[in-house]
Amino acid sequence: xxxxxxxxxxxxxxxxxxxxxxxxxxxxxxxxxxxxxxxxxxxxxxxxxxxxxxxxxxxxxxxxxxxxxxxxxxxxxxxxxxxxxxxxxxxxxxxxxxxxxxxxxxxxxxxxxxxxxxxxxxxxxxxxxxxxxxxxxxxxxxxxxxxxxxxxxxxxxxxxxxxxxxxxxxxxxxxxxxxxxxxxxxxxxxxxxxxxxxxxxxxxxxxxxxxxxxxxxxxxxxxxxxxxxxxxxxxxxxxxxxxxxxxxxxxxxxxxxxxxxxxxxxxxxxxxxxxxxxxxxxxxxxxxxxxxxxxxxxxxxxxxxxxxxxxxxxxxxxxxxxxxxxxxxxxxxx
Ligand SMILES: C[S@@+](CC[C@H](N)C(=O)[O-])C[C@H]1O[C@@H](n2cnc3c(N)ncnc32)[C@H](O)[C@@H]1O
Numbered sequence: 063x064x065x066x067x068x069x070x071x072x073x074x075x076x077x078x079x080x081x082x083x084x085x086x087x088x089x090x091x092x093x094x095x096x097x098x099x100x101x102x103x104x105x106x107x108x109x110x111x112x113x114x115x116x117x118x119x120x121x122x123x124x125x126x127x128x129x130x131x132x133x134x135x136x137x138x139x140x141x142x143x144x145x146x147x148x149x150x151x152x153x154x155x156x157x158x159x160x161x162x163x164x165x166x167x168x169x170x171x172x173x174x175x176x177x178x179x180x181x182x183x184x185x186x187x188x189x190x191x192x193x194x195x196x197x198x199x200x201x202x203x204x205x206x207x208x209x210x211x212x213x214x215x216x217x218x219x220x221x222x223x224x225x226x227x228x229x230x231x232x233x234x235x236x237x238x239x240x241x242x243x244x245x246x247x248x249x250x251x252x253x254x255x256x257x258x259x260x261x262x263x264x265x266x267x268x269x270x271x272x273x274x275x276x277x278x279x280x281x282x283x284x285x286x287x288x289x290x291x292x293x294x295x296x297x298x299x300x301x302x303x304x305x306x307x308x309x310x311x312x313x314x315x316x317x318x319x320x321x322x323x324x325x326x327x328x329x330x331x332x333x334x335x336x337x338x339x340x341x342x343x344x345x346x347x348x349x350x351x352x353x354x355x356x357x358x359x360x361x362x363x364x365x366x367x368x369x370x371x372x373x374x375x376x377x378x379x380x381x382x383x384x385x386x387x388x389x390x391x392x393x394x395x396x
Pocket of ligand 1: 076077078079099100101102103104105106107123124125126129151152153154174175176177178201202304
C-alpha cells in the first residue's frame with residue numbers, strides 16, 4: 063500500500079479548477095494581498111502568489127492538516143513560502159484569523175468549495191464509495207464534531223430524508239432514508255461498503271467495488287451513490303451553514319475595489335452564492351409596490367460574472383472533476 067507522503071510526491075494532490083478564469087477575473091496585481099480560504103494542494107494559491115510577488119502576501123486557510131503540509135512543501139519548492147501565512151482552521155473563523163494575523167488590506171479573495179482529489183482518493187476518511195473505508199468524512203480528519211458514522215447511524219429518519227433532499231436534490235429521499243434506517247436496525251453501518259450495500263441493497267459487484275479504477279457501475283447507481291455520499295459529507299462539514307456565514311465576513315474584509323471569487327460544485331451551494339451576490343449588488347431595496355425609490359441604499363458590489371462561468375470542454379476532458387464547477391466573481395464598490 064502506498065504511504066500518503068509518497069502519494070503526494072508521485073501524484074497530483076489536486077488539479078486547480080478554472081485557474082485561467084480565476085486569474086483573469088480576480089486580476090491580482092503585484093503588491094496585492096490575497097486570501098485563499100481553501101488552500102487544498104496550493105494550486106490556486108501558487109498562481110496568486112506569482113502575480114502578487116514580490117511585495118504582496120497570501121493568507122491561506124484549510125481545515126485539513128494534510129493540505130497545509132502539502133501546500134507548504136509546494137510553496138517552499140517554488141521559493142514563495144516566505145510570502146505566505148498558512149493557517150489550519152475552518153474558514154468560518156476568517157474574521158478572527160484576519161485579526162490575529164493583522165492581515166490587511168485585502169484586494170483578492172478566493173473560495174474554492176468542496177473537497178480535494180487527495181481527500182476523495184487517498185485520505186481514507188470515507189469520502190468515496192469505492193473501496194472499504196471508515197465513515198468519517200470530516201475535512202479536518204478528526205478532532206471532534208459530527209462524523210459520517212453518526213449521521214448514518216444516529217440521525218432520525220426524517221432528518222436523513224431532509225439532508226438527502228436539501229444537500230443533493232435526491233429525487234426519492236424517503237426511500238433512501240428508509241433503506242439506511244432498515245439496514246442500521248440489523249447492524250451498525252461502519253464502513254463505506256456497508257453504506258453502499260444499505261443504499262443499493264447489494265454490495266458493489268466484482269470489478270467495481272474490488273477495483274476502484276475499473277468503475278463499471280451502472281450510471282444511475284453511480285449517480286445515486288455520488289449524491290448520497292455528497293449529502294452526508296455536506297452535513298458532516300456544515301458546508302452550507304459555513305458558506306452562509308463566511309460570505310458576509312469576506313465582503314467586510316475585502317477592500318474597496320477588491321475582488322472575491324467563489325467556485326461551487328453543486329446547485330445548493332451556487333444558489334447561496336448567487337442570492338447573496340444579487341442582494342449585495344442591489345442599489346434599491348424599496349418595497350416592490352413603491353412607485354419611486356425612496357431608500358438611500360447603495361450597491362455594495364458589482365457582479366463581474368453576469369452568467370456563472372463553467373469550465374470549457376477542454377478543461378473537463380483533462381480533469382473530469384472540473385465538470386460541476388460554477389464560478390461567480392464580484393468587485394466591492396463601497
Ligand atoms: C476544492 S479543494 C481546494 C483546492 C485548491 N483550490 C487547490 O488549488 O488545490 C477544497 C479545500 O477546502 C478545504 N475546505 C473545505 N471547507 C473548508 C472550511 N470550511 N474551512 C477550511 N477549509 C475548508 C478542504 O479541506 C479542501 O482542502
